[in-house]
Amino acid sequence: MNENIERKLAELGLMLPGQCTPRGNFLPYHQEGNLVFFAGQICEWNGDVPYQGPVISAGATNLSDGPWIDLDDGRKAAQISALNLLFHLRDACGGDFNRVKSVVRLGGFVNCQAGFDQSPAVINGASDLFIELFGDNGMHARTAVGVSGLPANASVEVDAIIALR
Amino acid sequence: MNENIERKLAELGLMLPGQCTPRGNFLPYHQEGNLVFFAGQICEWNGDVPYQGPVISAGATNLSDGPWIDLDDGRKAAQISALNLLFHLRDACGGDFNRVKSVVRLGGFVNCQAGFDQSPAVINGASDLFIELFGDNGMHARTAVGVSGLPANASVEVDAIIALR
Amino acid sequence: MNENIERKLAELGLMLPGQCTPRGNFLPYHQEGNLVFFAGQICEWNGDVPYQGPVISAGATNLSDGPWIDLDDGRKAAQISALNLLFHLRDACGGDFNRVKSVVRLGGFVNCQAGFDQSPAVINGASDLFIELFGDNGMHARTAVGVSGLPANASVEVDAIIALR
Numbered sequence: 001m002n003e004n005i006e007r008k009l010a011e012l013g014l015m016l017p018g019q020c021t022p023r024g025n026f027l028p029y030h031q032e033g034n035l036v037f038f039a040g041q042i043c044e045w046n047g048d049v050p051y052q053g054p055v056i057s058a059g060a061t062n063l064s065d066g067p068w069i070d071l072d073d074g075r076k077a078a079q080i081s082a083l084n085l086l087f088h089l090r091d092a093c094g095g096d097f098n099r100v101k102s103v104v105r106l107g108g109f110v111n112c113q114a115g116f117d118q119s120p121a122v123i124n125g126a127s128d129l130f131i132e133l134f135g136d137n138g139m140h141a142r143t144a145v146g147v148s149g150l151p152a153n154a155s156v157e158v159d160a161i162i163a164l165r
Numbered sequence: 166m167n168e169n170i171e172r173k174l175a176e177l178g179l180m181l182p183g184q185c186t187p188r189g190n191f192l193p194y195h196q197e198g199n200l201v202f203f204a205g206q207i208c209e210w211n212g213d214v215p216y217q218g219p220v221i222s223a224g225a226t227n228l229s230d231g232p233w234i235d236l237d238d239g240r241k242a243a244q245i246s247a248l249n250l251l252f253h254l255r256d257a258c259g260g261d262f263n264r265v266k267s268v269v270r271l272g273g274f275v276n277c278q279a280g281f282d283q284s285p286a287v288i289n290g291a292s293d294l295f296i297e298l299f300g301d302n303g304m305h306a307r308t309a310v311g312v313s314g315l316p317a318n319a320s321v322e323v324d325a326i327i328a329l330r
Numbered sequence: 331m332n333e334n335i336e337r338k339l340a341e342l343g344l345m346l347p348g349q350c351t352p353r354g355n356f357l358p359y360h361q362e363g364n365l366v367f368f369a370g371q372i373c374e375w376n377g378d379v380p381y382q383g384p385v386i387s388a389g390a391t392n393l394s395d396g397p398w399i400d401l402d403d404g405r406k407a408a409q410i411s412a413l414n415l416l417f418h419l420r421d422a423c424g425g426d427f428n429r430v431k432s433v434v435r436l437g438g439f440v441n442c443q444a445g446f447d448q449s450p451a452v453i454n455g456a457s458d459l460f461i462e463l464f465g466d467n468g469m470h471a472r473t474a475v476g477v478s479g480l481p482a483n484a485s486v487e488v489d490a491i492i493a494l495r
Contacts, residue, residue: 022472024450024451024453024457024474025454025458026470027469027470027471027472029471030432030434030435030471032364032431032432032434033363034197034198035197037435037491039435039471039472039473053445066445101197102195104195104197105202105204109475112313113313114219114279114478116313119315119316120316121189124189124190127189128190131190139191139192139195140191140192141193141194141203142187142204142205143205143272143322143324144189144316145312145314145322146313146315147312147313147476148279148312148313148443148444148445149440149442149444149445150447150449150476151447151448151449151474152447153445153447157475159471161202163197198363199362199363266362270360270367270369275479277478277479278478278479279384279443279478280383280396280479280483281478281479284479284480285353285481286354288354292354292356304360305357305360306356306357306358306367306368306369307354307356307357308369308370308437308489309354309370309481310370310477310487311479312477312479326362326367
């Protein structure tokens with residue numbers, strides 16, 4: 001399945017990052033039994049943070065100072081968070097994605113202004129990728145909320161619990 | 166215990182919803198081992214969202230535009246989230262609530278304005294119901310926080326980890 | 331290791347609180363299998379909440395009314411949350427910290443204003459303590475986000491999943 005995952009990513013025009021380093025005193029993942037708990041991954045790419053600030057719904061008028069992004073870019077940001085999770089997942093399963101039994105749960109956090117109601121549409125950018133890559137094994141439970149601040153002012157952060165076999 | 170749960174709900178003047186469909190590309194729950202991870206459930210009722218906007222403490226003066234609700238309605242909203250979790254729990258345990266070993270953890274998110282300090286009182290609306298229905302087996306750990314945005318501008322979202330036997 | 335933990339705490343000039351009571355209808359922790367799920371602990375100390383309001387980055391100009399704290403105090407607040415988790419961990423492992431197999435995951439919530447980007451630096455105050463006390467066994471995955479409201483207007487809340495042997 002390894003070749004499958006890499007090939008599917010390439011077909012989607014995607015690749016894994018070359019690096020992804022925790023921005024604090026913590027591990028990117030911790031396995032206990034067959035459950036791997038992944039740290040929250042912001043939408044960073046090899047150290048840069050291409051999507052920053054709140055995700056804004058179409059028609060919003062209360063724009064804050066500073067950067068913001070729209071829903072389409074929000075979905076792309078969530079996809080980048082998923083790619084970072086996959087980078088660490090590859091390590092957690094010793095390079096063999098065949099060992100992925102199931103994606104159990106995603107937790108999605110969207111940088112937003114008060115009253116933002118579109119967190120599910122944003123976090124779908126991560127969920128869609130896991131399902132596209134792993135099929136039924138990628139189907140997962142999920143909680144998505146909007147929050148007032150994320151590390152490095154990233155637009156999206158996603159964490160995960162994934163079961164290995 | 167099935168009849169017990171249904172009877173207790175009726176005694177409380179409550180019932181389970183007729184439906185509860187995820188608002189994104191995810192499953193309502195995912196079981197791994199004997200732990201069932203439930204997706205966050207907003208305070209929706211058969212597709213409608215009766216409680217929307219931030220939960221406001223008595224005496225708050227910085228009211229935002231748009232809908233808001235008070236603490237009492239916040240507790241009712243959390244109870245509705247719990248009913249939606251129970252709807253999916255019934256499915257997860259094959260219709261037999263006797264299989265519920267213990268409610269392990271609830272995660273509560275309250276739509277709020279900056280500085281809101283009453284999230285525990287709100288999320289008690291969900292915790293109380295689980296404990297009323299399942300007794301000691303319903304006692305759980307919990308994290309409750311206030312956030313700036315929830316799906317569909319719902320006032321409350323609650324997720325859960327529940328152990329089956 | 332018990333004496334080790336108590337001695338290390340003393341060397342750091344720290345101690346466990348004398349009490350720490352849930353502020354809602356929930357348990358401080360719930361064990362299922364060898365995983366212990368700890369409820370979110372705010373930065374309270376024996377019932378008082380010494381650090382309240384948002385954590386503010388140096389140079390922030392949009393100060394809200396009411397209390398706020400700086401990053402250094404934010405780290406101290408996160409350390410207090412960790413001490414409360416350790417208070418309950420001592421109970422969960424029957425007073426024998428040798429039974430701690432590994433700190434699996436911390437979840438950190440920082441009371442903040444819109445756009446706050448320093449949640450990792452704040453939650454390091456909790457992570458550092460677990461690692462200092464438990465060494466490699468204290469290394470954990472983590473998610474840290476900024477939120478608009480915490481119980482009792484606390485500045486920090488941290489929850490945990492810890493594996494016992």
